[in-house]
Amino acid sequence: MAELAGVMVGNYFLLECLGREGMVETYRARPTTAGGYDVVLRLFRPPFPDPTGFREHFEAEVEKVWRCRHTHIQPLLEFGAGEELLYCATLFSEETLAQFLESQQDSWLPIDLVLRIVTRLCAALQYAHEQGIVHGNIQPSSILMRDDGQVLLTNFGLRRANAPGTSLVARLDEGNPAYIAPEQALGVLGPASDIYALGILLYRLLGGVLPYEDPDPGELALKHAGEAIPPLRQLRPEISEALEMVVRVALAKSSEARFPSAAALAEALLAALRPQASERLADWPRRRIHVRKRHTTHALTRAVSLLTLTVLLLGLASSFLFVFSLPPQIYDLGRQIIAGGLADLPNLWGKAVALKPQPTPAGSVVVSTGSTKHHTTPRPRGTVTGAQVTPTLNVSQSPVVNWGTPTPAVSPSPGRCPVGSLTLNGSPNLAPLLQQASSDYQGLCPGVKVSVSADGSRTALTLVQQNQLDVASSDLSALPTRGLSDHQVGILPYVLVASPDVPVNSLSTAQIQGIYQGQITNWSQVGGPNEAINVLLAPAADPLHAIFRAFVLHGGLEQVQGTLLTTDQAGQAAQLVGQATGAITYVPLNAMQVQGVKAHMLAINGIIPTIQSLQQDSYPFWSVEHLYTLGNGSAPAQSYLLFLNSPQGRGDMLRFGVLPLAMFAPDVLATHLPGPEV
Template sequence: MAELAGVLVGNYFLLECLAREGMVETYRARPTTRGGYDVILRLFRPEFPDPTSFREHFAEEVEKVWRCHHDHIQPLLEYGAGDDLLYSATLVTDAVTLEQYLKRHPAQFLPVQLVVNFASQLCAALHYAHEQGIAHGNIQPSSILLRQQEHLLLTHFSMRRVYQEDEPLVAQINEGNAAYSAPEQALGMLQPASDIYAMGVLLFRLLSGKLPYDGEDAEEISLKHANEPIPSLRTLRPDLPESLELVVRAALSKSPEDRFADASALAQALHSAMQPDHQFAIPSVPERRIAVRSHRTRFSWSRAASFLTLSVLLFSLLGASIFVFLLPQRIFTIPGLSFLNVGQTGIANHRMGNGASTLRVTPTVLPGTAMTPATGANSASPTVNTDQTPVLKSTVVITPTDTPTPPPFDCVSGTLSMDGSQNLRQLLQRVNSDYQKLCPGMAFSLSGSS
């Protein structure tokens, strides 16, 4: 942002820029009216667009601070809340800031009793502001004025509204001093408990001369506030009582619920820590109970029908699978289902491809029979003549062929004479007739007694 020194803001002429922090610029200004005194004018310049709605709530919050009347709060002289002009003005006094006071102190840390005195005054001012619905949000040494006789004034309020539930969170890491910001404040959740945390950081700084968390930039410092454990105060200053360190650690709790309930409770705990024989209560971590409700799906007939249908389908698939794999072995080839044409060793040799096969019948006459050549066109076919009942033994050999539609088997030409009763003649004629349709070269004859 460009420096506005030499610019007229309202009734004030900006003389020089004193500080710049986040969206706030602090100027020394002089009123244009006669008899006016120089003022400290804080100019608020939020971003546009404004995701935090600061401009929308500024008039309400600055009016709350303007109405405050407390011994340890510096009063506002004037404020402006126009569309393009947001500022607040306070009188220039001879008081020095606590930051300037600490730089002049050689040891960089203060006596314990003086720190408790300072903290008591600040806690009284914060307790009053919290009762008015105001969260300071900018507690740091530069926001505290020190008058003569160790009298403190709290000034430089952030003018931000207290976080309301269900409001969207907007990170505000670069607003204010990250070294004194509570973990939830960096996320955009400004609460009165955030001021208690800032008081814990200030106590740590005044008692040890160092900040609890430090880093190169605001992001690194904010991460340390949220994640790293609280450093030991007595390691830096062993002469401090243990009870005082417990008070500081309670104020620096990561969770707002684990800190002191209000600023007055913090002040009371500090005074009690200075009394060795007095027992004081440090807020302990409250027991958190998480209500766990069993999430059961309600019964409905549609769900029951779906479950029953799914069960029937699964059992059907299982039964079909068992049936297919328990089918008996076959002696013929089923085209396209090669996985069923296994286990036929010695009976069928399956050829991968079109699944065609040829049956070849080779007649074999058992001992005791005689074969005589037949006459006629089929002279190559044998004729079997015997006085005993012949037994025809054949061997089935499946030989793959390349013909597209092979016959089921090769016909054998000849005459088969059977010795038996004449009562079988009619049956044998029917068999002979059926067999002639398949193999015309083969004939059956019956001989024997009637």
């Protein structure tokens, strides 16, 4: 194609050419509409006749991508035709992984950073593959690195999946030959081709070079098809054998020998890069990864059988412990809901989540949250009280409004109890849980004096960095540059809530985006009454903003002119919505347990947080909760972390609406990790 800078294409004025690859040219462009922002415009002009047939193919494939809504896939703004060119537009705002690599001092990246990048890409690809979309163009220039630490997959190819041999598909010249799978070079494209490209990317990020290089695309394709993979550990000895094996499986010459899915690749990466989590991973449901190997000894067969049996028994034991520890009331409540239908849900919900205020006896642990103090009554040693939170309302299934109450059981002492002090500070959302857990922990280890505060994640992380605090709690991941150790403890769901006068039960993602971008201003626009929408906004520094933007707005901004809550009001947001008219906001799910809350939950795309919807990742609005220490932490901190992972500690989590990490598969967690960073 000739240089087109300065030309109008559709409603876009081309400013500068950013790159050329095959039949695709990429330009920075500016829309002619008032207030328009710069975009990246990809222009497609195939070097063969029959433009009508290609246009039909283009529209069919691009529309699939346009309909994608995923945290780690860059949304398309528009696609169309102009001046005999086909184009698609995306926002121009982020740095590509290729540019990021060029700016790095070392040719390879830290292993933890590679894990974060690739697991996010796996999450995006798993979603795309489930929609019947194959990317076909994975390379560093197709990956965006945002300032907030998020990774976005973009520049989807146009080859249709599983369409080998057609003249149109075979002649589409796109993609980087260095990242193309052997079968893709022959015109055969499928999800396994994307797995191969991710394997090449893994090799490049870990080893600093590509496994195969040649200026001639044909020779390069032959190397991909026939040459052995150069040993990765020769380039970087610190890489473990397990990690190199993951790369080799992803780069298998035969598509059948690769990982069966992007989620399986992510799971294998987590297992290889985080061996310290292997005990936790053993309790999660795992996908089988079939790799052809020659093993003939009976000893290996017996070992595999024994390992499989052990994992199954552990899983069954965990399930029985959780299910049979639930009290009879939860089943009675479920039957009431099924019998009464959704119309009776608000009354049942109010009964389920109301917490009676308790007097604060002497000796209780006090949690400071600015002007508010929370008090927890120490329980007798070894007891666990019931869960009183966590609604689960799903439009398509009978809701259960209680996570369950673990039966009283004596928890073992968390290792050998140390003596000293332990200070925790950070997220107000985790403060009630940590307060109760601290009280229970002191019942087991009275020689440790525990204090809990809630001055915010950013403040607490800085204090830990300065060695002025033992443990920081955070709803957001800490930036790697902070150099802190991450102890992930559970997931915290969040919900959209509306005033009682708003008879709307569910909003689609598009409707939520419209409300928070100021395009939808009246409830009548979403099936409600003719009433203005009053958006209550959390304080600017509240981490909830970042979580909401990342997982509900898919990276979009909150541009609505709403009512800004003060810091002192933030903890009362659910109550304030219940007292207002036409109001909407979002709060942690455990905020709905407070007595007197009249607001009602809004489902997102017809789904609200149930155990099933969270485990299947069909409900998007949640975050992984973290505890951070400097290094391994002090002896009391290590002992406290062990306690949180005990049955009694997990019981405290359930009571306060935090679901233990062991309930979720690695590929589900990977969709929200690391998430927004602070």
